[in-house]
Amino acid sequence: MxxxxxxxxxxxxxxxxxxxxxxxxxxxxxxxxxxxxxxxxxxxxxxxxxxxxxxxxxxxxxxxxxxxxxxxxxxITGNAARTGLIVTQGHRDILLFREGGRTEPFNHTVAYPKAYVARALTFEAPERLLADGTVQTPLDEAAVVEILARMREQKVEAVAVALLWSTLHPAHELRIGELIERHLPGVPYSLSHKVNATLREFRRASSAAIDASLKPLMxxxxxxxxxxxxxxxxxxxxxxxxxxxxxxxxxxxxxxxxxxINSGPSMAPVAGRHYANREGGWRTAIVADTGGTTYDISLVSDGRVPMTRDLWIGEPYRGHLAGYPSVDVKSVGAGGGSIASLDAAGLLHVGPQSAGSTPGPACYGRGGTLPTVTDACMVLGYLDPDYFLGGAMTLDADASRTAIAENVADKLGMSVEDAAWSILDLATENMVQAIQELTVNQGIDPSDAVLIGGGGAAGLNSVFIARRLGCKRLLIPETGAAMSAAGAMISDITGEFAATVHTTTAAFDNDRVAAAIDRLRRDAEQFAQRTGTPGEIEFIAEARYEGQAWDIDVPLTSTNFATQQDIQAFRHAFDAMHEQIFTIRDPGSAVELIGLRARIRCPARADGAFLLKEDPEAATAMRKRPVYFAGEGWVDTQILRWDAVPTDTDFAGPALIESPFTTVVVDPAARFRRSAAGALLIEA
Structure with a gap:
C-alpha cells in the first residue's frame, strides 16, 4: 500500500x-x-x-x-530563516543588481525589488580565483572567522556562500564550509557550487541563499x-x-x-501527460489545475513535460529567482477561494486574494463573509450543499447569497444570480487569459490542443474555459479532483546533477567534456544505488551561439564527442532546437557549450497505470434541479453521479456530474461521454 x-x-x-x-x-x-x-x-x-x-x-x-x-x-510570507551571505570581495550587491530585466520597463512607479538577503547580512570574503584556477587573492581565513563571529552576533540562522568561479574551482567555498562547521557549529549552510552549478553568478548566489534559508524550517x-x-x-x-x-x-x-519549492504543482503535468496518452494520444495538452488559491497551467507537448530554469518565487523580475530546474508551471491568483470585490470605481475584481481554508468561502460556515468563486457556484446551483465532499461537509447556501448580495449585487444594482455569474465569468476570463499567454508565447494554437482540467474546482467552469479558447476537447480525469496527488503516485524517483563546462564547436575540448560526463554519470549512478532502484540517465547540454546572452537546453542522444562527426551531430541538434524555439538558426556561428546536466529517473512502481476504485452503490436514478446559465436563466438540469454514468455513451447537456470530490458543469451546448477508464470527455 x-x-x-x-x-x-x-x-x-x-x-x-x-x-x-x-x-x-x-x-x-x-x-x-x-x-x-x-x-x-x-x-x-x-x-x-x-x-x-x-x-x-x-x-x-x-x-x-x-x-x-x-x-x-x-x-512568500517572510518566515524563512535569518540568512547571511558570504561573497567574493567586491561583489556584495550581487543579489541587489540581479541580471537586469523588468516586467514593465518604463513603469518607474514600481519599487525596485529587495534583495533576498539584506545588504547588512551580506559579507565580503577577501579571496579571488580566476576562471583558469589561478589564485589571484588567497583566501583570508582570519577575515572569514571574523565574519562568522559577526554573523553569530547578528543571530544568523543559516549561511550561504557564493564565490566567483566556484563551479569550476570550489576550493575556497569548501574551505569556508569547513570554517562554518568549526566556528558556527549546528548552523546549516549552502555552498553555491553544490546547490546550483551554473555559470551565472546571480543565479548561483540566489539559489544558495534560498536553499540555506529553507534548511532550518524544512x-x-x-x-x-x-x-x-x-x-x-x-x-x-x-x-x-x-x-x-x-x-x-x-x-x-x-x-x-x-x-x-514547486513541489505539489509540478505533479499536475506528470498526471496530465499520463491521461492525454491514455485517452487519445493527443500531441499537445493544456494541463490546468484549479485549486482553492491558484490556477496552475502547463503545456505537455509530444509527451514531454516542460522544464525551466527560470523559476521565480513571486512575479518575474519582482520576486526571487530560484534558478533551479523545475517543471514549467504558470500560476495565477484564481481558484475556488478567490475573493470577489469592487474597487473605488465600482469595477469587479476576482482574486488574487483568497479565502483559503480558514475562514474559507462564506458557504463553509467558518466565519468567512466575503464572496468567493465557490460562493458564486453555490448561488448558481452548481454545488449540492448536502453532497460536498460526499456529504462530509454541509455548505450554507444562504451565507453565499448574503455575501454576494451585500458585497457585489446590491452595490451594482443587479440580481444575486447575475452578480454570481459575473464573478464566475470574470474568474473564467482570468484563467483564459493565462492560458492564451502561455500557448501563444510558444506558438501553439489552443484549438489544436486538449484541455485537461484537474483540481477540485476544475469542473465548475472548465467547459466555459474550453469554449472561449476554441478547444473542442475537454478531459476531466477520474482522479482530476486530486490530480497532483495522482501524478505523485505515478512519478519516478529522480535526481539531477550539473557541471559547468565551457568549450566551443570551433575548438572542442573533448577531454574536459568527457571528464564532466563521467563525473555526472557517477553521481547519477550513486543516487540510483541509494534508492535501491536502477534508473535511466538523460544528459542535457546547456548551449548557445557564440556571443548570445542566454542558452537553451539540448537533450543529448549521444555523450560521445570523440570525432568531428560527433561534434557536428551535437551542432545539428542545437540548430534544430534553436529553430524550434526561436524559428531561426545561425549556421555561421560556432556553438558554445557552457554546462551539462544529468537527470536520472528510477521507476517507483512497475506500471504507470492505475484504476480508480468505483462506488458500487452510486445512485443511478436520474434527478434534476434548477441550475443557472447565462443567457438561459434557470434550467432544469439532470444530476448524475460520476460512477453511475454509463461508459462509451454520448450524453447532451445540460448536466451536473457529481462525485464526492468535484462537480463537473456541462452547459446546454456541450456533449459528454465517460471513457472506459472512467474519465469524462466533453465536447464544448
Whole structure:
C-alpha cells in the first residue's frame, strides 16, 4: 500500500493505492498553522472509509509520498530563516543588481525589488580565483572567522556562500564550509557550487541563499512529518515531491530544500501527460489545475513535460529567482477561494486574494463573509450543499447569497444570480487569459490542443474555459479532483546533477567534456544505488551561439564527442532546437557549450497505470434541479453521479456530474461521454 498527498491552500488531497493497484481519493481541510495535521486528518478519513484505525492503515503501507507548498509559503510570507551571505570581495550587491530585466520597463512607479538577503547580512570574503584556477587573492581565513563571529552576533540562522568561479574551482567555498562547521557549529549552510552549478553568478548566489534559508524550517517540518507518521504506526519510506517532477527521500530534501519549492504543482503535468496518452494520444495538452488559491497551467507537448530554469518565487523580475530546474508551471491568483470585490470605481475584481481554508468561502460556515468563486457556484446551483465532499461537509447556501448580495449585487444594482455569474465569468476570463499567454508565447494554437482540467474546482467552469479558447476537447480525469496527488503516485524517483563546462564547436575540448560526463554519470549512478532502484540517465547540454546572452537546453542522444562527426551531430541538434524555439538558426556561428546536466529517473512502481476504485452503490436514478446559465436563466438540469454514468455513451447537456470530490458543469451546448477508464470527455 502507498500514499500520496498534496497539501494545497484549501484542501489536502490524498490518494491511497492498495496492493491490487486500485486507488481511492480522500480530502481534508488544510491546517495552515500545522500542515502535518491536515495530512493526518486526510489519512484518518481514508482509514475510517476502510473501517480501520489510523494506526492499522499506516502499518500496512510501505511508502508515503508528500507534496507541499510549505517551502515556497515560508519565502512568500517572510518566515524563512535569518540568512547571511558570504561573497567574493567586491561583489556584495550581487543579489541587489540581479541580471537586469523588468516586467514593465518604463513603469518607474514600481519599487525596485529587495534583495533576498539584506545588504547588512551580506559579507565580503577577501579571496579571488580566476576562471583558469589561478589564485589571484588567497583566501583570508582570519577575515572569514571574523565574519562568522559577526554573523553569530547578528543571530544568523543559516549561511550561504557564493564565490566567483566556484563551479569550476570550489576550493575556497569548501574551505569556508569547513570554517562554518568549526566556528558556527549546528548552523546549516549552502555552498553555491553544490546547490546550483551554473555559470551565472546571480543565479548561483540566489539559489544558495534560498536553499540555506529553507534548511532550518524544512528540517523541522520534514522531521515532524516523519516523526508523527512513525508515532502513528508508519514504518515505510517518506518521499517528497520535487520541483523537477519526481520525488526523493525526505532526508535528501532536508539537505537541499530548494528542490521542493514547486513541489505539489509540478505533479499536475506528470498526471496530465499520463491521461492525454491514455485517452487519445493527443500531441499537445493544456494541463490546468484549479485549486482553492491558484490556477496552475502547463503545456505537455509530444509527451514531454516542460522544464525551466527560470523559476521565480513571486512575479518575474519582482520576486526571487530560484534558478533551479523545475517543471514549467504558470500560476495565477484564481481558484475556488478567490475573493470577489469592487474597487473605488465600482469595477469587479476576482482574486488574487483568497479565502483559503480558514475562514474559507462564506458557504463553509467558518466565519468567512466575503464572496468567493465557490460562493458564486453555490448561488448558481452548481454545488449540492448536502453532497460536498460526499456529504462530509454541509455548505450554507444562504451565507453565499448574503455575501454576494451585500458585497457585489446590491452595490451594482443587479440580481444575486447575475452578480454570481459575473464573478464566475470574470474568474473564467482570468484563467483564459493565462492560458492564451502561455500557448501563444510558444506558438501553439489552443484549438489544436486538449484541455485537461484537474483540481477540485476544475469542473465548475472548465467547459466555459474550453469554449472561449476554441478547444473542442475537454478531459476531466477520474482522479482530476486530486490530480497532483495522482501524478505523485505515478512519478519516478529522480535526481539531477550539473557541471559547468565551457568549450566551443570551433575548438572542442573533448577531454574536459568527457571528464564532466563521467563525473555526472557517477553521481547519477550513486543516487540510483541509494534508492535501491536502477534508473535511466538523460544528459542535457546547456548551449548557445557564440556571443548570445542566454542558452537553451539540448537533450543529448549521444555523450560521445570523440570525432568531428560527433561534434557536428551535437551542432545539428542545437540548430534544430534553436529553430524550434526561436524559428531561426545561425549556421555561421560556432556553438558554445557552457554546462551539462544529468537527470536520472528510477521507476517507483512497475506500471504507470492505475484504476480508480468505483462506488458500487452510486445512485443511478436520474434527478434534476434548477441550475443557472447565462443567457438561459434557470434550467432544469439532470444530476448524475460520476460512477453511475454509463461508459462509451454520448450524453447532451445540460448536466451536473457529481462525485464526492468535484462537480463537473456541462452547459446546454456541450456533449459528454465517460471513457472506459472512467474519465469524462466533453465536447464544448
Amino acid at each position: 502507498r500514499f500520496a498527498t498534496d497539501t494545497g491552500g484549501t484542501f489536502t488531497d490524498l490518494v491511497v493505492e492498495d496492493d491490487d493497484g486500485s486507488i481511492t481519493l480522500h480530502k481534508a481541510s488544510t491546517v495552515p498553522s500545522d500542515p502535518v495535521s491536515g495530512v493526518l486528518d486526510a489519512l484518518t478519513v481514508a482509514a475510517t472509509a476502510r473501517g480501520l484505525t489510523l494506526r492499522d492503515l499506516l502499518a500496512r503501507a510501505d511508502s508515503f509520498i508528500h507534496g507541499t507548498t510549505h517551502a515556497i509559503n515560508a519565502i 528540517t523541522r517540518y520534514l522531521g515532524s512529518l516523519s516523526d508523527r507518521l512513525a508515532a502513528e504506526g508508519f514504518g515505510g519510506k517518506v518521499m517528497v515531491l520535487t520541483s523537477a517532477g519526481g520525488m526523493v527521500e525526505a532526508a535528501e530534501v532536508a539537505a537541499a530544500p530548494i528542490r521542493i
